[in-house]
Amino acid sequence: MQRVKHNWLNLTLAHTALIAYTIIALFPVVVILVNSFKTRKAIFREPLALPNSETFSLVGYETVLKQGDYFGYFQNSLIVTVGSLFFILLFGAMAAFALSEYRFRGNTLMGLYLAIGIMIPIRLGTVAILQFMVAAGLVNTLTALILVYTASGLPLSVFILSEFMRQVSADLKDAGRIDGLSEYRIFFQLVLPLVRPALATVAVFNMIPIWNDLWFPLILAPGEDTKTLTLGSQVFIGQFVTDWNAVLSGLSLAILPVMILYVIFSKQLIRGITSGAVK
Amino acid sequence: MGSLTLKNIRKSFGQVEVLHDINLEVEEGEFVIFVGPSGCGKSTLLRIIAGLENATSGDVIIGGERVNHLPPSKRGIAMVFQTYALYPHLTVAKNMSLGLKQAGESASVIAERVKMAAGMLELEPYLQRRPAELSGGQRQRVAIGRAIVRDPKLFLFDEPLSNLDAALRVNTRIEIAGLHRRLGTTIIYVTHDQVEAMTLADRIVVLQGGNVEQVGSPMELYNDPDNIFVAGFIGSPAMNFLDARLLDMPPEVKTIGLRPEAISLGDDGPIAGEISHLEHLGADTNVYVHVNDKLLTVRLFGQHDYEVGSTVRLCFSPESVFRFDVEGKRIR
Numbered sequence: 001m002q003r004v005k006h007n008w009l010n011l012t013l014a015h016t017a018l019i020a021y022t023i024i025a026l027f028p029v030v031v032i033l034v035n036s037f038k039t040r041k042a043i044f045r046e047p048l049a050l051p052n053s054e055t056f057s058l059v060g061y062e063t064v065l066k067q068g069d070y071f072g073y074f075q076n077s078l079i080v081t082v083g084s085l086f087f088i089l090l091f092g093a094m095a096a097f098a099l100s101e102y103r104f105r106g107n108t109l110m111g112l113y114l115a116i117g118i119m120i121p122i123r124l125g126t127v128a129i130l131q132f133m134v135a136a137g138l139v140n141t142l143t144a145l146i147l148v149y150t151a152s153g154l155p156l157s158v159f160i161l162s163e164f165m166r167q168v169s170a171d172l173k174d175a176g177r178i179d180g181l182s183e184y185r186i187f188f189q190l191v192l193p194l195v196r197p198a199l200a201t202v203a204v205f206n207m208i209p210i211w212n213d214l215w216f217p218l219i220l221a222p223g224e225d226t227k228t229l230t231l232g233s234q235v236f237i238g239q240f241v242t243d244w245n246a247v248l249s250g251l252s253l254a255i256l257p258v259m260i261l262y263v264i265f266s267k268q269l270i271r272g273i274t275s276g277a278v279k
Numbered sequence: 280m281g282s283l284t285l286k287n288i289r290k291s292f293g294q295v296e297v298l299h300d301i302n303l304e305v306e307e308g309e310f311v312i313f314v315g316p317s318g319c320g321k322s323t324l325l326r327i328i329a330g331l332e333n334a335t336s337g338d339v340i341i342g343g344e345r346v347n348h349l350p351p352s353k354r355g356i357a358m359v360f361q362t363y364a365l366y367p368h369l370t371v372a373k374n375m376s377l378g379l380k381q382a383g384e385s386a387s388v389i390a391e392r393v394k395m396a397a398g399m400l401e402l403e404p405y406l407q408r409r410p411a412e413l414s415g416g417q418r419q420r421v422a423i424g425r426a427i428v429r430d431p432k433l434f435l436f437d438e439p440l441s442n443l444d445a446a447l448r449v450n451t452r453i454e455i456a457g458l459h460r461r462l463g464t465t466i467i468y469v470t471h472d473q474v475e476a477m478t479l480a481d482r483i484v485v486l487q488g489g490n491v492e493q494v495g496s497p498m499e500l501y502n503d504p505d506n507i508f509v510a511g512f513i514g515s516p517a518m519n520f521l522d523a524r525l526l527d528m529p530p531e532v533k534t535i536g537l538r539p540e541a542i543s544l545g546d547d548g549p550i551a552g553e554i555s556h557l558e559h560l561g562a563d564t565n566v567y568v569h570v571n572d573k574l575l576t577v578r579l580f581g582q583h584d585y586e587v588g589s590t591v592r593l594c595f596s597p598e599s600v601f602r603f604d605v606e607g608k609r610i611r
């Protein structure tokens with residue numbers, strides 16, 4: 001392989017830009033983390049200072065864990081996120097397999113129809129969705145949220161996954177058919193493992209917006225039992241008084257699970273994004 | 280047992296008919312090769328035999344049984360693919376045994392068959408490896424092993440050598456020929472390479488544009504082609520075609536064909552030309568001669584030297600001239 005000659009000036013500029021972007025992106029997160037460990041006064045006096053022996057305080061975390069059902073919210077968020085991801089990946093992959101593998105009348109049309117969903121924001125349909133959930137008796141259930149997120153995540157995942165599934169060797173699937181594997185086993189055992197990077201990409205793209213969403217939990221499931229983490233953190237933000245310690249601590253804790261999931265998927269994610277670009 | 284009959288096979292994709300009324304009889308134990316340029320329908324025909332595609336009309340009969348509505352796994356066939364198509368997550372042994380396991384064979388039968396196939400293909404040391412840990416040649420042997428283990432009535436090979444390099448290709452070709460001799464199973468083999476077809480086949484089926492042009496043994500096709508397409512496709516270097524008016528021919532003859540190896544260069548032949556290029560291959564010398572703006576290949580045995588640009592005359596015996604009419608049909 002031929003090595004590309006690096007111009008040190010280009011290298012410096014590129015790194016400067018990347019480092020600057022990293023700082024800008026991480027800055028708010030760092031501020032939240034740092035301030036979550038400080039007393040209320042210290043937060044407002046010197047927002048950027050690190051906590052020292054005088055200003056260090058865990059009062060925010062104590063409030064969060066004591067007041068409100070924080071672990072309940074946490075569990076709700078986790079159930080909604082993991083549940084939605086599971087159904088998005090399952091149904092998305094199945095639809096993608098059908099679109100990429102079988103010749104049937106209206107195949108292209110069906111693909112386009114599914115892709116249109118990428119361009120139309122699901123929030124436009126909020127009122128209708130709410131009416132529908134009321135009629136179905138699903139208001140204040142986690143099922144409502146999982147259904148909505150699954151629906152909104154499917155178009156993009158079908159689009160991405162069908163592109164990847166087209167690259168899976170047709171001979172391999174035919175070999176499976178000759179060996180007598182059912183279409184389901186061909187899908188689950190031969191095709192899915194080969195598009196794992198794409199599955200991880202789709203999972204990450206869908207996971208973060210679902211975890212962070214405030215809109216649908218607020219509208220469809222605002223009850224105490226079904227509050228998600230993002231919604232639950234809002235109890236500390238009042239019209240007149242905001243418990244900043246608690247808000248910052250709550251947000252800091254909320255970052256953790258997404259980060260863990262992200263680390264799990266990230267190796268696959270990078271492969272998914274770069275595959276095809278680099279042969 | 281392992282015979283194959285194709286009756287009036289037609290296949291259309293949408294409006295386009297890619298196979299027009301194919302009829303073929305293959306006897307038990309025969310090695311039959313479908314050969315033709317890309318897009319001639321040979322792979323589609325193989326996939327119809329395998330059951331991976333449905334024919335639009337017509338019957339596929341394997342071992343006397345009409346199998347039109349049977350899925351591939353119930354047809355008693357095994358297939359080897361160009362890209363090997365090994366299961367990446369399974370070991371060599373499991374790759375080979377999956378088909379039998381699906382068919383519900385007992386573990387002892389499976390182990391015995393895998394052992395037999397592995398021994399035959401010298402794959403014993405690799406049985407516990409995954410396909411990613413094997414070389415291209417080994418992978419193709421595993422793919423062949425997977426086919427042998429199924430003990431099929433009919434082997435189907437879809438361009439199995441195309442992904443191998445030249446040296447391996449010759450070796451694997453010899454191995455496949457040896458395998459056929461030992462197993463005696465009927466083989467249908469698809470290739471675009473006429474050398475493979477000539478060296479392996481008992482009979483060759485030449486396809487073009489979804490039609491069978493001619494069926495015959497390699498030497499029948501070489502010595503007695505039915506038409507201009509078969510004459511040009513079989514033999515390497517390809518047959519030279521010339522305007523019949525160059526020679527004293529009956530009026531219905533439009534084109535004449537001359538095999539490169541049937542021509543020699545001399546001073547008193549009927550056709551004159553100018554040497555444009557020489558290829559020295561050691562055992563042979565290929566001489567390219569310009570005749571009326573057409574480039575002819577002359578294959579001389581042994582080593583010869585001519586000056587490029589010099590004028591020569593082409594000598595050949597009258598019996599070696601193939602004659603074709605306006606439609607490309609052979610006039611015998």
